[in-house]
Amino acid sequence: MNLDTIIFVVSAALAVFGGTMMIAQRNPVLSVLYLILSLVAQAVLYVQLSALFLGAVLIIVYSGAILVLFLFVIMLLNLRGTEDLGTGSRPVSRTAKFILAFLFVVELVMVVRTGFFRGQGEIGMMTVQAPDFGSVKTVATLLFTKYLYPFELAGILLLAAIVGAVVMTRNPGEDDSPPVVTNSPRDNSPKGNE
Amino acid sequence: MVNLSAYILVAVVLFGIGTVGVMISRNVIILFMSVELMLNAANLALIAFSRALNVHDGHVFVFLVLTIAAAEAAVGLAMVITLYRNRETVNIDRFDMLKR
Numbered sequence: 655m656n657l658d659t660i661i662f663v664v665s666a667a668l669a670v671f672g673g674t675m676m677i678a679q680r681n682p683v684l685s686v687l688y689l690i691l692s693l694v695a696q697a698v699l700y701v702q703l704s705a706l707f708l709g710a711v712l713i714i715v716y717s718g719a720i721l722v723l724f725l726f727v728i729m730l731l732n733l734r735g736t737e738d739l740g741t742g743s744r745p746v747s748r749t750a751k752f753i754l755a756f757l758f759v760v761e762l763v764m765v766v767r768t769g770f771f772r773g774q775g776e777i778g779m780m781t782v783q784a785p786d787f788g789s790v791k792t793v794a795t796l797l798f799t800k801y802l803y804p805f806e807l808a809g810i811l812l813l814a815a816i817v818g819a820v821v822m823t824r825n826p827g828e829d830d831s832p833p834v835v836t837n838s839p840r841d842n843s844p845k846g847n848e
Numbered sequence: 849m850v851n852l853s854a855y856i857l858v859a860v861v862l863f864g865i866g867t868v869g870v871m872i873s874r875n876v877i878i879l880f881m882s883v884e885l886m887l888n889a890a891n892l893a894l895i896a897f898s899r900a901l902n903v904h905d906g907h908v909f910v911f912l913v914l915t916i917a918a919a920e921a922a923v924g925l926a927m928v929i930t931l932y933r934n935r936e937t938v939n940i941d942r943f944d945m946l947k948r
Contacts, residue, residue, distance in 0.1 A: 815919035
């Protein structure tokens with residue numbers, strides 16, 4: 655058992671543990687913190703797969719921006735995990751949902767174990783890895799040449815999301831036209847002089 | 849080195865946890881976070897395949913998925929705030945205006 659395997663096992667266990675605790679928590683703040691734990695463990699897996707740039711992006715953008723946005727909304731709504739969340743849906747019981755998800759995982763694992771991956775060797779043994787694999791330069795070169803149009807469309811999507819979020823959260827009762835100033839002596843005085 | 853199938857196994861388990869979270873959570877914010885976990889599981893699989901096949905296309909896809917996750921989080925949380933303003937709750941079962 656070499657160092658690579660130990661790092662992989664610890665990170666994978668932490669990622670799965672964080673995800674499990676996230677859905678098991680009642681308090682949304684703890685839930686966000688466990689998701690951050692899971693994401694940092696996944697970033698370690700990214701780095702182990704030589705995706706250095708995306709590992710950094712995952713920590714900076716995901717843990718640093720998106721999950722902080724979640725925390726901000728949770729604190730804005732003042733959720734403490736003590737809200738009345740009802741008893742859940744009756745038609746499909748909780749056990750049936752677990753069984754359904756477990757069967758789904760088993761099915762995917764069967765595909766992985768019996769599919770076309772079985773004949774493949776270890777990662778890095780199949781093909782020769784380039785020395786700058788996963789660096790900013792190689793990813794950016796591909797992003798700005800082959801995938802230029804999807805990249806630009808992603809920018810438009812982000813703009814649409816910003817506008818949509820602002821429009822949706824605007825207070826409907828609020829009058830957003832600028833205030834009209836009437837009978838202001840300072841505005842009237844130059845006209846009177848003319 | 850670790851097998852490709854080990855990474856795919858982790859991605860599958862994370863996706864399954866996200867599926868369970870979407871189905872059982874009654875708090876709409878935790879439901880959103882489960883969706884984010886499923887997106888990240890797909891990202892892990894993309895990066896593992898990209899590394900195994902020694903191409904960078906998977907990295908670009910992961911980059912675009914991260915962009916979409918950010919947009920989704922912004923719009924989704926805006927919807928949560930609007931719903932909370934109207935309904936005073938985050939219980940997912942109370943958001944049934946379209947079924948009535």
